[in-house]
Amino acid sequence: MNAHPQMQSKMTPEEYLLFEKESETKHEFYNGEIFAMTGAKPDHNRIQSNFIWILKRQLVNSYCDVFPSDQRVKVNDQKYYYPDISVSCDDVKFDDSSLLNPIVIIEILSDSTELFDRNGKFRDYRSILSFKEYVLVSQYECFVERFRRNNDNTWNYREYNNFGQILKLESIKCELPLSEIYHRVNLLI
Template structure:
């Protein structure tokens, strides 16, 4: 969730503030946006994915990073924090701090009520300015549902959706597989629905 903004700052000012900040902030067009904390389900899904894909990438020239790694979209001077990012081959960074990745191949976002529209809309559009970006994966933390977008050579995208426990997704750009049973292992999806039903009863 984007909580607040600080206006009219330069990228250099943003980086100076961000590296000393106790919370994560995105940056775009002179504005600095604070990010909200993640739920247990969000964190569990992220941990599951990093574990499963990390094991498959051990013998490959690829690295996987969780939400502490910033990504810079050079074409529009935007700094953002994907939930999970995979890079292969030569890792390109913005500076000697090696904390701002320039060439992600796979980006994974875990959707929430407050971020879903952004992740599907502007954020996805902005990611597409990155030449190396090949696959985009959106994961619901409330329902058993994963969506995948694969970039074609003409810069159009192929969409697919997975909702069954036995479904397995192939991430072609890194030659890895991700099953829904692994992604949602020990994730209590009923918590969200119980909370939503309780709110409905109060209204």
């Protein structure tokens, strides 16, 4: 999804949540500003569908829920985002329809969102105590990056760039073959 700022004065979190309930378009909220989420390209949607299908298949007998990009995540009172995919397990918590305790967040990178997904959003997501793994996925080449939180609150990085590799999400005990993540995706590289 792409985010585009809306031209208007700043909103309070309460005004944003009321506005979002009535809106036909999703909006992210960042320090009083709202950003409309525009439609995604077909390959972005294929990657998202593939991820969700693989995760749901592997988590079918667990207490985990897999949410698509329509599920808003609350970082704090000033930041609400719509990640491409989020996973929460056991006691899934919501506040005003916003997910409070994601364990895994997956963002499919686009030209317009990549910088913010890598930096600002990742920094913000790290403040969520339940958050354990962050996955960034290229839609243009076979390239997936996984960041995993350690017990000492440091993060490990691992990249995957071969269709024969398997992305391991240790926090939810899932293994995702890159060949399935990129099934029917038209890669440029």
